[in-house]
Amino acid sequence: MLQLGPAILSPCSLKQPCPMGDSGFLLSDRVHLVTWNVGGAMPPDDITALLGLHIGDGNTDMYIIGLQEVNSMINKRLKDVLFTDQWSDACMERLSPFGYILVTSQRMQGVLLLVFAKYYHLPFLRGVQTETTRTGLGGYWGNKGGVSARMSVFGHTICFLNCHLPAHMENSEQRMEDFESILQQQQFEGQAATGVLDHDVVFWFGDLNFRIDELEIPAVKAAIDNNKLTMLWEKDQLNMAKDSESVLEGFLEGPLKFPPTYKFDVGTDTYDTSGKKRKPAWTDRILWRLRATVPSGPTPNAGKRGSILGPSSGTKVTQHFYHSHMEYMVSDHKPVSSIFTLQFPYKVDMPLVMIMVEDEWNSIADATCTFKAAPNFARSSWDWIGLYKVGFKHHKDYVGYVWAKQEEADYHRVTFTEEELPKGSGDFILCYYSNNTSTLVGVTEPFQIQLPTSSPAGSPSDDSSDFTSEDDSVVGMKTMSRSPSPRKKKHRARHSHSRSPSHSRSRSGSPALPKMKGLKLQPGSAHNTTDGEKEKASSEAGAGGL
Numbered sequence: 001m002l003q004l005g006p007a008i009l010s011p012c013s014l015k016q017p018c019p020m021g022d023s024g025f026l027l028s029d030r031v032h033l034v035t036w037n038v039g040g041a042m043p044p045d046d047i048t049a050l051l052g053l054h055i056g057d058g059n060t061d062m063y064i065i066g067l068q069e070v071n072s073m074i075n076k077r078l079k080d081v082l083f084t085d086q087w088s089d090a091c092m093e094r095l096s097p098f099g100y101i102l103v104t105s106q107r108m109q110g111v112l113l114l115v116f117a118k119y120y121h122l123p124f125l126r127g128v129q130t131e132t133t134r135t136g137l138g139g140y141w142g143n144k145g146g147v148s149a150r151m152s153v154f155g156h157t158i159c160f161l162n163c164h165l166p167a168h169m170e171n172s173e174q175r176m177e178d179f180e181s182i183l184q185q186q187q188f189e190g191q192a193a194t195g196v197l198d199h200d201v202v203f204w205f206g207d208l209n210f211r212i213d214e215l216e217i218p219a220v221k222a223a224i225d226n227n228k229l230t231m232l233w234e235k236d237q238l239n240m241a242k243d244s245e246s247v248l249e250g251f252l253e254g255p256l257k258f259p260p261t262y263k264f265d266v267g268t269d270t271y272d273t274s275g276k277k278r279k280p281a282w283t284d285r286i287l288w289r290l291r292a293t294v295p296s297g298p299t300p301n302a303g304k305r306g307s308i309l310g311p312s313s314g315t316k317v318t319q320h321f322y323h324s325h326m327e328y329m330v331s332d333h334k335p336v337s338s339i340f341t342l343q344f345p346y347k348v349d350m351p352l353v354m355i356m357v358e359d360e361w362n363s364i365a366d367a368t369c370t371f372k373a374a375p376n377f378a379r380s381s382w383d384w385i386g387l388y389k390v391g392f393k394h395h396k397d398y399v400g401y402v403w404a405k406q407e408e409a410d411y412h413r414v415t416f417t418e419e420e421l422p423k424g425s426g427d428f429i430l431c432y433y434s435n436n437t438s439t440l441v442g443v444t445e446p447f448q449i450q451l452p453t454s455s456p457a458g459s460p461s462d463d464s465s466d467f468t469s470e471d472d473s474v475v476g477m478k479t480m481s482r483s484p485s486p487r488k489k490k491h492r493a494r495h496s497h498s499r500s501p502s503h504s505r506s507r508s509g510s511p512a513l514p515k516m517k518g519l520k521l522q523p524g525s526a527h528n529t530t531d532g533e534k535e536k537a538s539s540e541a542g543a544g545g546l
């Protein structure tokens with residue numbers, strides 16, 4: 001098991017790529033993971049500390065949130081739209097003012113995985129796919145199992161796997177079997193990485209449900225009270241299994257310096273006093289694994305999966321923080337979070353679509369932009385360019401859109417009609433949505449829209465698109481129920497209510513973008529990729545293979 005030194009926060013961020021040092025690393029990406037068995041509870045009022053938002057909002061590039069035992073109750077506020085649980089809503093509400101967009105989410109009964117990223121990273125998160133595997137009731141029931149999301153991040157493949165494994169002390173073997181079964185069953189499309197363990201980096205987290213063997217409850221509690229956690233750690237089933245289970249080969253975990261996160265009397269930080277008499281345990285864990293490269297020639301030491309530990313793919317993972325959050329009491333588990341930096345030896349940062357837009361739209365005539373697609377990018381006639389209010393939550397959270405033309409030309413110009421434009425003023429960005437990849441593949445920097453508000457009474461703009469409203473109930477999400485459809489294009493109710501426009505304006509962590517003749521350009525490649533890297537990147541970039 002990897003023993004990590006004291007937390008040292010990386011000085012690098014995506015805003016300012018790390019200078020290439022002796023290590024050859026160019027870019028550092030900061031990822032914040034959370035796992036929490038929420039025990040069917042509603043989200044607490046304030047998840048700021050859990051997300052680390054009280055200590056800064058600009059340094060984290062991605063948030064990965066894995067929950068278990070999310071209540072299936074329909075979310076009353078959002079029951080008609082895409083997101084049907086309060087936890088997704090709570091996380092989006094909290095993160096979107098800081099510029100984080102929900103990249104993807106996957107839910108299997110109570111197991112929920114949410115992936116957020118800063119909006120300006122979206123064009124570089126490609127090949128997003130999700131998988132679910134049920135292991136409950138012999139594989140027929142999704143109360144236990146795993147959900148995952150995979151993608152390439154600046155050209156490097158990453159898989160996030162959130163599991164809820166079987167409960168109880170005596171089921172350690174079953175937990176390992178279920179984990180192995182999840183790994184075997186989860187297969188993604190494309191050539192770059194098909195299985196979970198084929199990814200450059202895997203994060204495995206969740207309520208893994210491993211327990212502390214041998215010691216009796218009083219001894220465990222005494223060790224906790226006396227901060228003798230190492231003694232417990234030695235008896236932790238997952239730690240012990242690492243020596244014998246080949247499926248755990250290569251998985252790393254930081255030292256467990258926080259007390260066991262299970263089981264608490266709800267509403268307290270007191271360990272279980274119920275008749276169940278559960279022994280405290282570190283059920284909630286976050287591990288990671290770097291892909292091992294298989295050297296050419298015979299591989300006599302290959303493990304079950306044919307991989308052996310060797311030099312990794314060149315990506316480096318550093319854990320800076322691995323803690324529980326005792327202050328959250330809505331569940332019988334405490335949440336656990338961890339912050340990592342991923343250092344990449346190179347980055348693929350050429351957007352598939354570059355969008356150029358004026359600094360300001362002061363009249364309807366300004367509502368236009370020009371875009372250029374990369375030559376290797378397979379466009380679809382269903383692609384569109386969306387206008388988003390800064391602080392948006394998801395790619396379907398657009399205020400207006402236009403279809404992206406498919407003419408034979410390098411540069412394409414599209415114009416927004418008046419009915420697609422918001423009233424009043426605010427900060428917006430344009431994003432290019434690829435139908436083939438179901439992701440945003442080009443974004444602009446924020447620009448200002450300040451249009452005259454002299455629409456005649458009864459015009460289409462008298463809907464509730466006044467985005468200065470403080471009413472952020474559901475209306476803003478109603479547009480999310482459906483992607484644009486060419487046959488159905490018509491005026492829609494459109495709104496985007498952001499409570500904290502001042503936060504939204506924050507450019508913290510944003511890459512510096514060049515300006516040309518009053519136009520704002522997308523960030524271009526700042527690094528010469530090798531042919532091998534380009535080949536790998538282009539296998540991730542092709543339509544459908546993304």
Ligand SMILES: O=P(O)(O)O[C@H]1[C@H](O)[C@@H](OP(=O)(O)O)[C@H](OP(=O)(O)O)[C@@H](OP(=O)(O)O)[C@H]1O
Pocket residue numbers: 037143166167168207209263276278283332333
């Ligand atoms: O029946 P399945 O679907 O496996 O779900 C189990 C049972 O509800 C367990 O309750 P019981 O012990 O009454 O069987 C519970 O253990 P605890 O009540 O001990 O917490 C587990 O909680 P988690 O350990 O949080 O997963 C939960 O995963």
